[in-house]
Amino acid sequence: MSVTRLSDTELKPLLERHAAWRLRGDGKAIERTLKFADFNAAFGFITRVALHADKVDHHPEWSNVYNTVKIALTTHDCGGLSGRDADMAQFIDTAATAAGAD
Numbered sequence: 055m056s057v058t059r060l061s062d063t064e065l066k067p068l069l070e071r072h073a074a075w076r077l078r079g080d081g082k083a084i085e086r087t088l089k090f091a092d093f094n095a096a097f098g099f100i101t102r103v104a105l106h107a108d109k110v111d112h113h114p115e116w117s118n119v120y121n122t123v124k125i126a127l128t129t130h131d132c133g134g135l136s137g138r139d140a141d142m143a144q145f146i147d148t149a150a151t152a153a154g155a156d
């Protein structure tokens with residue numbers, strides 16, 4: 055399926071709306087680090103995001119060490135950021151707040 059890469063003009067409001075996310079150096083991904091109370095809370099969050107990611111067929115690049123989850127969002131199909139990353143950032147921000155993440 056073809057996915058369109060966001061233009062710089064479209065990228066600006068995305069970054070403003072999702073203040074916890076930073077544009078990666080190469081401009082092809084946004085990144086966020088989340089800290090939870092403990093591993094249980096972190097893994098619960100990971101599980102909810104994973105099930106959603108599989109449902110919408112858009113998968114984060116991430117790592118987990120105990121209560122810390124690092125996430126990068128990018129769209130492989132267009133080699134950069136697309137509306138799918140904006141939608142995923144929105145889902146993650148809501149799930150993170152619900153799970154009490156910093």
Ligand code: H2B
Binds near residue numbers: 111113131
């Ligand atoms: N996830 C991400 N992050 N980017 C993609 O382009 C992508 C994906 N493409 N998950 C999907 C799967 C694609 O490979 C399958 C075939 O639909």
